[in-house]
Amino acid sequence: MLYCTVGVDHLYGSKYATEFHWHVGEQPKWNGAFGRERLLNCAVEIQADGDELDEIYHQFPNIPQANLSRVVIWTGDFARFIALNLQASYSHKGG
DSSP, rough: EEEEEEEEOOOOEEEEEEEEETTTTTTOHHHHHHHHHHHHSOEEEEEEHHHHHHHHHHOOOOOOTTOOOSSEEEEEEHHHHHHHHHHHHHHHTTT
């Protein structure tokens, strides 16, 4: 499973986070909730394991990998890169 956590500024400076999950073969649920601009400007964390981790490594072979870990967490620029490009990669496949 892959979890995508998006932090969003709320009224009066408080913050909350929205979490989405994704499985290989599904349309990413954050696809319609956040546009590219919002994903670029929000703090994002990606956590993946199993088939979804394998899919990230397949689609992005140059992304930092944790070879001995079953669960990997990316934050900051790497997480935003995965969220933005996984979304685009899936969309191009006709999903």
